[in-house]
Amino acid sequence: MGYLRRASNSFSIPKLRSLSAINRVNPVESRLSWTQFGWNHHAFCSHSRQNSKDNANSIDLSQFPTEKIRNFSIIAHVDHGKSTLADRLLELTGTIKRGHGQPQYLDKLQVERERGITVKAQTATMFYDHKFQGANDIDVQEPRRFLLNLIDTPGHVDFSYEVSRSLAACQGALLVVDAAQGVQAQTVANFYLAFESNLTIIPVINKIDQPTADPDRVKAQLKSMFDLDPNDALLTSAKTGQGLEHVLPAVIERMPPPPGNCNSPLRMLLLDSYYDEYKGVICHVAVVDGTLRKGDKISSAATGQSYEVLDVGIMHPELTPTGVLLTGQVGYVVSGMRSTKEARVGDTLHQSRTIVEPLPGFKPVKHMVFSGVYPVDGSDFEALNHAIERLTCNDASVSVTKESSTALGLGFRCGFLGLLHMDVFHQRLEQEYGAHVISTVPTVPYIFEYSDGRYVGPVITLCSERRGEQLEYTFIDSQRVCMKYRLPLREIVVDFYNELKSITSGYASFDYEDSEYQASDLVKLDLLLNGQPIDAMAAIVHTLKAQRLGRDLVEKLKKFIDRQMFEITIQAAIGSKVVARETVSAMRKNVLAKCYGGDVTRKRKLLEKQKEGKKRMKRVGSVDIPQEAFHELLKVS
Numbered sequence: 192m193g194y195l196r197r198a199s200n201s202f203s204i205p206k207l208r209s210l211s212a213i214n215r216v217n218p219v220e221s222r223l224s225w226t227q228f229g230w231n232h233h234a235f236c237s238h239s240r241q242n243s244k245d246n247a248n249s250i251d252l253s254q255f256p257t258e259k260i261r262n263f264s265i266i267a268h269v270d271h272g273k274s275t276l277a278d279r280l281l282e283l284t285g286t287i288k289r290g291h292g293q294p295q296y297l298d299k300l301q302v303e304r305e306r307g308i309t310v311k312a313q314t315a316t317m318f319y320d321h322k323f324q325g326a327n328d329i330d331v332q333e334p335r336r337f338l339l340n341l342i343d344t345p346g347h348v349d350f351s352y353e354v355s356r357s358l359a360a361c362q363g364a365l366l367v368v369d370a371a372q373g374v375q376a377q378t379v380a381n382f383y384l385a386f387e388s389n390l391t392i393i394p395v396i397n398k399i400d401q402p403t404a405d406p407d408r409v410k411a412q413l414k415s416m417f418d419l420d421p422n423d424a425l426l427t428s429a430k431t432g433q434g435l436e437h438v439l440p441a442v443i444e445r446m447p448p449p450p451g452n453c454n455s456p457l458r459m460l461l462l463d464s465y466y467d468e469y470k471g472v473i474c475h476v477a478v479v480d481g482t483l484r485k486g487d488k489i490s491s492a493a494t495g496q497s498y499e500v501l502d503v504g505i506m507h508p509e510l511t512p513t514g515v516l517l518t519g520q521v522g523y524v525v526s527g528m529r530s531t532k533e534a535r536v537g538d539t540l541h542q543s544r545t546i547v548e549p550l551p552g553f554k555p556v557k558h559m560v561f562s563g564v565y566p567v568d569g570s571d572f573e574a575l576n577h578a579i580e581r582l583t584c585n586d587a588s589v590s591v592t593k594e595s596s597t598a599l600g601l602g603f604r605c606g607f608l609g610l611l612h613m614d615v616f617h618q619r620l621e622q623e624y625g626a627h628v629i630s631t632v633p634t635v636p637y638i639f640e641y642s643d644g645r646y647v648g649p650v651i652t653l654c655s656e657r658r659g660e661q662l663e664y665t666f667i668d669s670q671r672v673c674m675k676y677r678l679p680l681r682e683i684v685v686d687f688y689n690e691l692k693s694i695t696s697g698y699a700s701f702d703y704e705d706s707e708y709q710a711s712d713l714v715k716l717d718l719l720l721n722g723q724p725i726d727a728m729a730a731i732v733h734t735l736k737a738q739r740l741g742r743d744l745v746e747k748l749k750k751f752i753d754r755q756m757f758e759i760t761i762q763a764a765i766g767s768k769v770v771a772r773e774t775v776s777a778m779r780k781n782v783l784a785k786c787y788g789g790d791v792t793r794k795r796k797l798l799e800k801q802k803e804g805k806k807r808m809k810r811v812g813s814v815d816i817p818q819e820a821f822h823e824l825l826k827v828s
């Protein structure tokens with residue numbers, strides 16, 4: 192079994208800062224005396240999905256002061272069952288109909304459904320009636336209705352920015368772990384994200400219906416890695432429904448309510464946004480202090496611009512207007528913002544003409560992979576510009592700057608959090624905006640790590656071949672090991688993950704984070720066509736690998752270039768030194784075809800003239816490089 196996790200000082204194991212204490216601290220315990228209550232509860236369906244539309248404006252949020260609100264996230268490694276668990280909780284509370292025919296309800300994007308992964312965090316508001324019960328069964332109180340905001344987050348490392356932003360609106364997190372697979376890379380990473388945000392963490396061991404489920408082993412891992420009390424773990428099967436009745440009561444009883452002050456001036460955190468053709472930018476917000484009402488005039492702390500609140504409501508799970516959002520509530524606001532530059536994720540929105548201390552916002556994104564994005568057809572530049580504008584409104588973690596290339600024309604240099612993120616971005620551009628793009632070789636620095644038992648040898652070899660430096664080697668249990676490496680990003684950016692998966696039969700998982708820059712023996716490898724450098728194909732490579740890579744690149748490029756009437760040279764060069772060369776020979780026109788017999792001098796003259804002409808063509812001739820060449824070369828370099 193394999194396991195791979197990130198090389199990070201801040202995430203190194205063991206890192207056990209009184210976790211048990213944190214998990215038990217409930218800031219409002221004394222106020223509500225919750226600790227005296229045991230388990231007992233009933234799920235009352237309060238608002239069905241159908242109703243949510245009919246009940247627009249009829250949901251009275253004033254019934255929900257902060258002590259009746261819980262904001263929590265579901266975090267986990269990829270495929271451990273977050274979205275399925277979210278579905279079940281939405282059904283349990285009547286927020287969506289049971290058997291709504293659309294599994295992973297909160298995975299709304301086409302790309303999420305096609306790939307079966309969560310890419311965007313999604314919030315849904317649920318209502319749940321809960322009965323607190325005392326130590327003896329007679330002491331049961333009347334059910335109280337709670338407003339629960341559930342945020343389903345992505346599991347893949349490339350979208351961890353989504354997770355960290357979502358956690359800013361939460362006071363607790365359900366840490367879902369697959370009962371058979373146990374703790375994996377993103378379990379660790381997400382645990383620490385939640386832990387560092389001071390959230391109350393409830394471990395949920397899911398998929399206990401599987402024949403290979405081993406909840407006791409997972410409990411032991413949770414204890415040894417995170418110091419989480421095994422008795423606090425909930426055992427569930429989001430598939431069969433087993434154990435789910437304990438989840439929301441645990442959320443209500445163990446997690447604290449949001450801490451804000453309803454009497455303070457309004458402060459809300461802009462969590463996310465997306466563009467709607469009719470309404471303009473729709474912002475997802477968490478009201479930290481005060482109250483927001485439809486018609487209010489609000490301002491952005493970042494830009495100073497003011498807006499009128501045109502619509503406000505909750506995601507129940509679709510947009511459901513409520514006319515108001517109170518302290519601690521999470522919802523949406525439409526305020527006539529027209530562009531992404533106005534809706535800045537992490538911004539503080541407040542009542543106009545009121546001075547407030549801006550909220551801390553979010554850590555700036557660190558882009559790991561940069562790649563050029565160009566329209567396939569140069570005349571589509573403006574359309575691509577528009578599409579990227581709209582898409583970045585919904586994906587604040589992409590950086591975009593305009594750039595131009597002699598080979599590809601006008602385009603954009605985009606920064607991504609990883610290759611999957613880059614891939615998903617391209618797919619969304621195509622699916623949601625019909626844009627066809629060419630992307631250039633990804634460039635930039637990375638860092639990561641992993642582990643495994645049986646497969647340790649090949650993994651170590653792979654890392655050494657990729658110029659990795661081992662930093663740590665720890666056993667998680669008898670079958671799993673966690674290895675930390677420092678690797679040049681360039682070495683893992685293209686096919687490292689695939690190779691890792693293949694040499695470990697898919698068992699290894701890995702995570703990474705950036706490390707500081709390091710001095711290295713690097714050169715710029717240029718590709719030249721007829722002596723002209725193709726800037727979009729230039730690469731920074733390690734000196735030791737430059738020659739081999741140069742040879743691979745020119746050989747590969749040769750396959751994509753059609754023969755012309757003139758000879759084409761393809762070269763790889765470091766500065767003025769050519770390290771590899773290939774020639775695409777010219778098609779030869781038979782200029783002597785019409786010379787029947789004739790004297791030798793005339794034939795020679797014709798051949799000389801042809802040679803001259805070809806030289807000229809070679810000088811002025813331009814060579815078409817098909818777009819597949821860019822994709823194929825990306826795989827080589």
Ligand SMILES: Nc1nc2c(ncn2[C@@H]2O[C@H](COP(=O)(O)OP(=O)(O)OP(=O)(O)O)[C@@H](O)[C@H]2O)c(=O)[nH]1
Pocket residue numbers: 267268269270271272273274275276295307308309310344345346347397398399400401427428429430431
């Ligand atoms: N046997 C079993 N399968 C489950 C259970 N919960 C989820 N699954 C399956 O596990 C797979 C992954 O579930 P998801 O809910 O998409 O996992 P996720 O954690 O949201 O995945 P990402 O969004 O990609 O991070 C799906 O095929 C589910 O049907 C469970 O309790 N038991």
